[in-house]
Amino acid sequence: MSPQSVYVVLNEVDDDATFHCDALAEEFPGARTVDFPAGERFDPDDADAVVLTGSTAGVYERDQHPWIDEEIELIRRLVAEGVPTLGVCFGHQIVNVALGGGVRSGTMTAGLVEAELADQPLFEGVDPVVPALHGDRVTESGDGLERIASAEHAEVFGTAHRERPVWTVQFHPEISAEQTESLRRFGWEMNGFSWAEVTADRLFRNFESRAGVE
Incomplete structure (x- = not known):
């Protein structure tokens, strides 16, 4: 299947x-990127898989960022039509909100943390030490979503839909030591862990396998 059938929805509002x-x-070479805050859109009927990125915006900032309501409607359509979807950080939060869940603002967590990961295919080969960079947290899973990951600071650290190919994670599987300089502005901490313990990027390959877009 052509990698052009994969869409990566970019949600960042801060150019820095x-x-x-x-x-x-970069984890999905050849995929089409869609800058949602900038007004770019795509037809969900053309998508074989969709990945939703993180953002420094809050899901609840709909007045400030009207595109959030549009993305919520997009997510509902993706779920209804069974398009394989992966939400990361903000993506995790907006998927849960789109399906009736809740999100609240909290203190910033920026560093390596240890998570409890369910025994399921999305986490095959993924070690429990993962990169976290977020302030907001999901307080209640959306309809049809069940918790598949938790952390000491965030109980709903990952979710999966019971009937649809939809998965979300609060942590950032794409973040690695290569982003160290960019992470410093957020007060990044290693918390006694090392990058050698992090295999979170394997999650992307597992998603591709589950979505059938390898």
Whole structure:
């Protein structure tokens, strides 16, 4: 299947913080990137898989960022039509909100953390030490979504739909030591862990396998 059938939806609103979106897009060579805040759109009927990136915007900032409501409607359509979808950080939050879940603002977590990951194909080969960079947290999973990951600071750290090929994670599988300089502005901490313990990027290959777009 052509990699052009994969769409990476970029959600970052801060031009100085696009490093994570760039890193995620690099995980899907040949995929089409769609800058949602900038007004770019795509036809979900053309998509074989969709990945939603993180953002420094909050899902609840709809007055400030009207595109959020449009993305919520897009997500509902993707879920209804069974398009394989992966939400990362902000993507995790907006998928849950789109399906009736809740999100609240909290203190910033920026560093390597240890997560409890469910025994499921999305996490095959993914070690529990993962990169986290977020302030907002999902407080209640959306309809049809069940928790598949948790962390000490965020109980709903990942979700999966019970009937549709939809997965979300609060952590950033795309972040690695290569982004160290960009991470410093957020007060990044290693928390006693090392990058050698991080295999989170394997999650992307697992998603491709589940989505049938390898």
